[in-house]
Amino acid sequence: MSYEEYLERALERLPDIRREDERFVVPKPVVSIEGKTTILENFSSIADTLNRSEEHLMKYLLRELGTAGKIEGGRAIFQGRFQAEDIGEQINSYVEEYVLCSECGKPDTQLVKSDRILMLKCEACGAHRPVKKRKVVIEKMRKGLNKGDEVEVMIVSVGNRGDGIARYQNYTIFVPGAKKGELVKARIKKVSGTLAFAERI
Ligand SMILES: [Zn+2]
Numbered sequence: 001m002s003y004e005e006y007l008e009r010a011l012e013r014l015p016d017i018r019r020e021d022e023r024f025v026v027p028k029p030v031v032s033i034e035g036k037t038t039i040l041e042n043f044s045s046i047a048d049t050l051n052r053s054e055e056h057l058m059k060y061l062l063r064e065l066g067t068a069g070k071i072e073g074g075r076a077i078f079q080g081r082f083q084a085e086d087i088g089e090q091i092n093s094y095v096e097e098y099v100l101c102s103e104c105g106k107p108d109t110q111l112v113k114s115d116r117i118l119m120l121k122c123e124a125c126g127a128h129r130p131v132k133k134r135k136v137v138i139e140k141m142r143k144g145l146n147k148g149d150e151v152e153v154m155i156v157s158v159g160n161r162g163d164g165i166a167r168y169q170n171y172t173i174f175v176p177g178a179k180k181g182e183l184v185k186a187r188i189k190k191v192s193g194t195l196a197f198a199e200r201i
Pocket residue numbers: 101102103104105106122123124125126127
């Protein structure tokens with residue numbers, strides 16, 4: 001085991017007391033209307049709580065609300081009049097899509113780019129998934145993995161026989177010929193309990 005791997009494992013075993021105690025609460029949007037614009041007063045603190053960049057959150061809100069706007073002094077200013085509930089709903093969707101881990105439900109995640117694909121990486125459980133509509137993810141989780149399914153997974157380690165190993169939902173997938181750190185498309189050949197065997201496609 002390399003020193004880095006050793007450190008990584010040691011860190012994984014440390015209990016994270018802070019996370020256990022702090023409940024993740026998204027601040028309620030504080031909204032005011034000024035003329036034909038809507039101002040989200042606590043925009044900056046919301047982005048901060050979500051641990052996402054203001055630009056990324058703003059881009060999402062503008063797209064979902066279908067309007068133009070700008071960030072100014074920690075506030076978000078939208079063209080048009082919007083209810084606090086509408087903005088709150090969009091923020092919740094953003095949280096589901098870009099913040100919460102679909103595996104363990106925790107918000108301790110980071111957005112990382114891998115091969116130009118935006119991935120959500122969970123620091124609590126180590127899950128790694130392409131960012132997608134969470135609804136799609138939930139639907140898939142309900143069905144589980146089946147023979148013939150095609151998945152896109154990140155190879156997180158390599159097994160004794162040299163097969164790439166990926167985690168997907170609660171499955172461990174073996175992908176022969178895939179290297180650690182690679183994002184691969186694979187077709188499931190066999191599922192046995194929570195183990196799945198796949199081939200690259
Ligand atoms: Zn997780």
